[in-house]
Amino acid sequence: MTFPDLVPILRAAMPSLRGRLVANQSLAELTWFRVGGPAQVLFMPEDETDLAYFRAHLPQDIPVTVIGLGSNLIVRDGGVPGVVIRLGRGFSDVTVEEGHRLRAGAAVPDVKVARAAQEAAIAGLAFYRGIPGGIGGALRMNGGAYGRETKDALIEARGVDAQGNVRVFSNADLHYTYRHCGVPDDVIFTQALFQGMPGDPAAIAAEMDKITESREATQPIKSRTGGSTFKNPPGRKAWQLIDAAGCRGLIVGNAQVSEMHCNFLINLGGATAADIETLGETVRRRVKDTSGVELEWEIKRIGIPAGAAPTAQHG
Ligand SMILES: Cc1cc2nc3c(=O)[nH]c(=O)nc-3n(C[C@H](O)[C@H](O)[C@H](O)COP(=O)(O)OP(=O)(O)OC[C@H]3O[C@@H](n4cnc5c(N)ncnc54)[C@H](O)[C@@H]3O)c2cc1C
Secondary structure (H helix, E strand, C coil): CCCCCCHHHHHHHCCCCCCEEEEEEECHHHCCCCCCCEEEEEEECCCHHHHHHHHHHCCCCCCEEEECCCCCEEECCCCEEEEEEECCHHHCCEEEECCCEEEEECCCEHHHHHHHHHHCCEECCHHHHHCCCEHHHHHHHCCEECCEEHHHHEEEEEEECCCCCEEEEECHHHCCECCECCCCCCCEEEEEEEECEECCHHHHHHHHHHHHHHHHHHCCCCCEEEEECECCCCCCCHHHHHHHCCCCCCEECCEEECCCCCCEEEECCCCCHHHHHHHHHHHHHHHHHHHCCCCCECCEEECCCCCCCCCCCCC
16 A cells, blocks of 8 residues: 655655655654554654644645554554654663763664663653653653553653744643553644652662563563553453453454453464454454453554555645
8 A cells, every 4th residue: 555655745845854755655663563554644853843844744634643662552454644753863862960860862772861870870750760651752652561550750841843843841741640641633742851869770680670571471562562552441441351351361363362462462473453453453352342441552554454445645
């Protein structure tokens, strides 16, 4: 499946753009599940100024979707109409600041933030050791583990809105709740400033090793997966509801509910996005039938199904 090429239209509208534009770029290899169709256009901005310029000059009828490291994402088989933005090198600095603070670009993998904090004797960020996404995804998802989440460590986040304005959001402005950020979806985060505490590097390293061991023992982290598929409903565990509904090991096409952790879905090899999404919807239905609880997707699904008519044509 290919989309009409938007690149010439974008180049004409943005003569000073410095970042890369690629038409019909496959997205599957940019996600953990390794499924899905292409982006109509993939844009990789050089830096925050370039991103702001792009957004200020983008024709309003072209949709924008941002992706991070693709660890919480199903890209549907028909691909993503419009522009998909992925931040790279210009957003990958990590700097330690006075007062046990750490500043990280949105493209920095969470694990690098955990390591940089450990090396600088900053405690409070070790939980990022086990989350395979990047800081942009952590800001959007309020990513967390082992009793801490992004909102507990964040001072402020920078981002670029749909009009191309660079904005700074305080922790309170982000209106965080469990795996949810209250800032409008059009904001693309570019940087985070974290507050840590004084810590002992050896003790932090030991904490991180424990996290690694516990992950390897309880989660299929070497599989093609998207992590926890559904949010835990208030006072309940999604995996227990899924298990009680008899879904552990359930297969649709080449996708399976993990035997090891049944809130994880796995691409067994050759799965389509439709296999994975249908499996997830089957689980939701069975859980509703057995327990009355409606599970809510934690994994984000973007794009259109195979065979759907692409909507974003321009010019
Ligand atoms: C094996 C495994 C274990 C996991 N364990 C955990 C865990 O313990 N805790 C946890 O919270 N999550 C976990 N996850 C899920 C995932 O790692 C997190 O949700 C992570 O924060 C997603 O980051 P990402 O960069 O991969 O974002 P993506 O998956 O690429 O995107 C996720 C969402 O974030 C948005 N987004 C990405 N970048 C930006 C940006 N710069 N600005 C605005 N929005 C953006 C996307 O539009 C999308 O809506 C796990 C996943 C896997 C595969």
